[in-house]
Structure formats: structure tokens, C-alpha cells
Amino acid sequence: MLTKGDLTSADLRELRQDALGAADPLGVAAELVAAVDAGRLADPQDAGLALVLAAEIAESRSKLDAALRYVDRAVEAYATRDDSEAGAARALRARILFRAGREDEAMAALEPLRPLLGQHPDAAAYLSAALAVGGRHLVAEEWLSEAVQEALAERTAEPRNPEDAGLLFFLLQQRHRIRHAIGRQHDAHDNLAERLESKLAQAGSGADAAADELLFFPQAEFARLVALTDAFGADWDEHRARLERELVRTPGKALLTASVDGLTRFAGKDGDLADPKTQAGYAKGLTARISWPPERNGACWCGSGNKYKKCCLPRSR
Numbered sequence: 001m002l003t004k005g006d007l008t009s010a011d012l013r014e015l016r017q018d019a020l021g022a023a024d025p026l027g028v029a030a031e032l033v034a035a036v037d038a039g040r041l042a043d044p045q046d047a048g049l050a051l052v053l054a055a056e057i058a059e060s061r062s063k064l065d066a067a068l069r070y071v072d073r074a075v076e077a078y079a080t081r082d083d084s085e086a087g088a089a090r091a092l093r094a095r096i097l098f099r100a101g102r103e104d105e106a107m108a109a110l111e112p113l114r115p116l117l118g119q120h121p122d123a124a125a126y127l128s129a130a131l132a133v134g135g136r137h138l139v140a141e142e143w144l145s146e147a148v149q150e151a152l153a154e155r156t157a158e159p160r161n162p163e164d165a166g167l168l169f170f171l172l173q174q175r176h177r178i179r180h181a182i183g184r185q186h187d188a189h190d191n192l193a194e195r196l197e198s199k200l201a202q203a204g205s206g207a208d209a210a211a212d213e214l215l216f217f218p219q220a221e222f223a224r225l226v227a228l229t230d231a232f233g234a235d236w237d238e239h240r241a242r243l244e245r246e247l248v249r250t251p252g253k254a255l256l257t258a259s260v261d262g263l264t265r266f267a268g269k270d271g272d273l274a275d276p277k278t279q280a281g282y283a284k285g286l287t288a289r290i291s292w293p294p295e296r297n298g299a300c301w302c303g304s305g306n307k308y309k310k311c312c313l314p315r316s317r
């Protein structure tokens with residue numbers, strides 16, 4: 001399952017998505033820990049992430065002793081860090097402690113994390129998940145309500161959309177969810193959460209309709225293109241990185257081989273190659289669809305001749 005070489009951050013993220021469905025998830029967890037112990041991580045900073053992943057796998061199989069061992073080591077690996085990833089590891093430890101029936105320790109681990117609600121957008125999700133596992137919905141509601149009040153107090157106007165709301169959006173969303181779980185009636189903040197959530201749904205469907213096709217220019221084509229426009233990236237690496245990221249985010253999109261002559265012909269004499277409408281119109285006539293993703297050890301989709309795992313896969317970072 002795991003590669004022989006060093007594990008990159010992208011490998012770990014991919015494993016996170018695949019491991020729970022793997023035939024032998026606990027074997028994957030043990031291999032992750034072995035990779036940490038043997039120093040087989042491309043970036044030693046990823047030790048915490050690899051151990052978190054192992055802990056999540058063990059937790060999902062109710063192997064709580066192993067999960068606690070792994071998560072303790074993960075928290076240790078994050079000891080000097082104070083970012084969202086470190087907070088998530090600590091919250092995971094509390095969640096596993098709850099599952100193991102060690103409730104006081106779980107709460108003692110969670111309380112110092114409470115200020116993260118005002119700092120990291122994803123803290124609302126991982127803290128309320130841990131509290132919910134421990135049956136502490138009322139505590140979660142209290143923490144989230146207070147964080148919502150504080151975030152609102154810093155504003156002069158009600159947020160118009162999720163981007164405008166920023167961190168507040170994630171607080172409102174989790175608070176709304178927790179309050180539904182315990183059967184609360186909607187209040188003004190729940191109404192605001194729902195308005196923002198529906199805005200997000202609309203924006204999502206609009207963005208998808210705008211670009212269901214992605215244009216890929218092979219290296220020689222890109223060298224000609226970049227003299228005309230930088231709308232597809234400043235260089236070929238950036239071009240490939242953008243596409244890889246977009247495909248990871250929305251895997252259903254079609255990746256189409258484009259040519260400079262084709263695009264300029266479609267755009268017409270004074271046409272704008274950077275115009276999304278021009279690009280979408282040109283894409284509609286293309287049929288050379290590249291299959292994505294390739295096998296990790298297979299040839300990369302970009303045609304570089306390198307293995308996918310050594311070429312465009314890590315570009316999605």
C-alpha cells in the first residue's frame with residue numbers, strides 16, 4: 001500500500017482520503033508509524049500529520065489503545081507548534097479520550113483549546129466534533145455561542161456572504177449544527193447561518209457552471225502561449241500546479257488538451273485569450289480529454305515523462 005520511498009505531504013493527504021476504505025487500514029496505520037520511526041518522511045515536519053492519520057485509522061476501528069498511543073505521539077510531535085494543525089491533533093486526542101471513557105482528561109485537554117475558536121476557521125469543526133463525541137453538546141453550544149458573539153462584536157455590519165463573514169461563518173455553521181442536534185429552535189444567529197449557507201451553495205453551483213472544462217497546454221504549446229497571455233500561469237509549472245489543484249478540489253472536471261492556434265482562432269482577431277467565456281467556448285469544441293488521475297507510479301498526465309507521484313501530484317500542495 002505505501003510506497004518504498006519517502007512519504008511526501010501529498011502522499012499523506014491522499015492516504016488520509018483512501019486509508020479508511022483500505023483492505024487493511026490497521027496495517028496502513030502501523031506502516032505510517034513505522035515510516036515516522038524510520039525517518040522515511042520526505043518532510044520531517046509531517047511526523048505529526050502521519051501520526052494523526054494513524055490515530056484516526058485506529059480510532060475508526062475502535063482500537064482505542066493504539067489510537068491513544070499514536071495520538072499522544074502526534075501531540076508530542078506538535079509540541080512546539082501553535083497552528084491549526086496542532087490544535088486539531090490535540091482535539092483528536094480529547095475525542096479519543098472521550099471514546100475511551102476518560103472524560104475528565106478529555107475535558108482537561110479541550111479547555112485550553114477554546115481560544116482557538118477565535119483564531120482558526122477549522123477549530124469550530126474539530127472542537128465541536130470532540131465535544132459531541134463526549135456528549136457535551138451543551139458545552140459546545142456555549143463555547144460556539146460566545147465565540148459568535150465576540151466575532152459579531154468586532155463587526156459593524158452583518159456579513160453579506162461566507163467570504164465576508166470569514167471565521168464567523170464557520171462558528172455560525174457549527175453552532176447551527178449542534179443546536180439542531182439538540183433540538184433547539186432557530187434563533188437569529190441560526191437564521192444568519194442558514195442565509196450564509198444558502199449563499200455558499202449558490203456560489204458553488206455558479207462557479208462549477210463557469211468552468212466544467214480545464215484547458216491544458218502541453219509544454220511546447222505553453223512556451224508559445226506565454227508570449228501572448230499569462231492567464232494560464234506565469235510558467236508551465238504554475239500552469240500544471242493550478243490544474244492539479246483544481247482537479248483535486250473538483251475531480252469531475254474535464255481536462256482537455258488545448259493548442260495556441262486553436263484558442264487564438266476561436267478568440268478571433270481582437271479576441272481576449274484571458275476571457276473565461278472565450279476559454280469555455282473553445283473548450284466546448286475540444287475532444288482530447290486526458291484521463292485524471294493517473295496511477296501514482298504511472299506516467300504523469302502532463303506528458304513530462306515522469307511518474308505522477310514525482311511530477312504533478314505534489315504540485316497540488
Ligand SMILES: [Zn+2]
Pocket residue numbers: 176180186190194
Ligand atoms: Zn436550521
Ligand SMILES: [Zn+2]
Pocket residue numbers: 240300301302303304308311312313
Ligand atoms: Zn506532470
